[in-house]
Amino acid sequence: MAARRFSDEPAFVLHRYDWSETSLIVEVFTRNHGRIALVAKGAKRPTSSFRPILLPLQPLQLAFGGDAEIRSLKSAEWQGGHVMPTGDALLSGYYLNELLLTLLARDDPHPQLFEIYARVVQVIASEHGEVLQAALRTWELLLLREIGLLPQLDRQTLTLGALEGATRYTLVPEGGLRQAQNEERGALTGAQWTSLQAAIHNDAPFTTTLRACAEMMAELKPQLRQLLHYHCGVKTLRSRQMMMDIQAL
Structure with a gap:
């Protein structure tokens, strides 16, 4: 044959x-x-x-x-479209790729995720650096959702209870979304988590999630980093360590 x-x-x-x-x-x-x-x-x-x-x-x-x-x-x-990114944009691209290499099994098609990846690469390669961080948070959320590692974001994971709009919640790798303790920083309100849940399940998830992430990047970044490191089995991803080393020069 x-x-x-x-x-x-x-x-x-x-x-x-x-x-x-x-x-x-x-x-x-x-x-x-x-x-x-x-x-x-x-x-x-x-x-x-x-x-x-x-x-x-x-x-x-x-x-x-x-x-x-x-x-x-x-x-x-x-297929054309853009030149090779450089500097921080190139390191951000390596970060996208490292997450795929670590979290995505071989021969497991994800056509929608492929289209989202292509959109994020376009942002990285463009001159619109002001949306780069929001695009990275969007990629993290939609990647985790696509491979089944993102809990429902409008419910407390253990109780399945609805979130209260003004109450702050944190994303715990081992336990999902739960109410934040007084000493915890960087948690998001129930209203913010609920808006993210609606955005990632929109018919145009990249655009709506990008807009939602732009309004809460400072709080969302450590939440998603902790979850990704847990599932990748590392304390620091290689691409992030490379970025920190360059910034320390």
């Missing part, structure tokens, strides 16, 4: 590493197949057509084939 072949598949490169003296293993996030691993034979040669194409945060269209865990990349075409 001939090996299956797929073509015209929208994708982004998440990570790449050496496979041999001339070839690479490329982890990609595809629209219809999820996260997959491909071998790009000869990609390290100066004359390879893959060499200038297989870059992170660039919209690509791929053709690949095979039935093994690591499939063979047949072709890759850049």
Whole structure:
């Protein structure tokens, strides 16, 4: 039986590493197949057509084939749209990719998440740096929701009781959403959590969540960071440590 072949598949490169003296293993996030691993034979040669194409945060269209865990990349075409981000924007892109590599299983399609990722990459690559942090919080929320790690945000997790609008609640990795203690900082009000719940379940979740996050970024950032670190099994993600190291120079 001939090996299956797929073509015209929208994708982004998440990570790449050496496979041999001339070839690479490329982890990609595809629209219809999820996260997959491909071998790009000869990609390290100066004359390879893959060499200038297989870059992170660039919209690509791929053709690949095979039935093994690591499939063979047949072709890759850049779809244009924006230049390669630099500086803080590039580090933010690495952060998106690290979360996908850590939390998303291979061969698990998430077409809606792919479209959201593409929207966030557009923000990162644009000159609108004022919305970058809101876009990152939006990505974190929608990623957690898509893979089933985000509790319902308009109910207390343990009791399923409704939230009170003016009461403050905190997101605890082991216990979900619960009423904040007096000494806890950075908690959000019941009204804020409820607005986030409505935003992420809107028919246009990226836009509505982006607007909601822009109004509560300072409080939301530590809440989501704690939850993500818990599920990633790390104290600090590599991309965040890289950013802190650069800022300390």
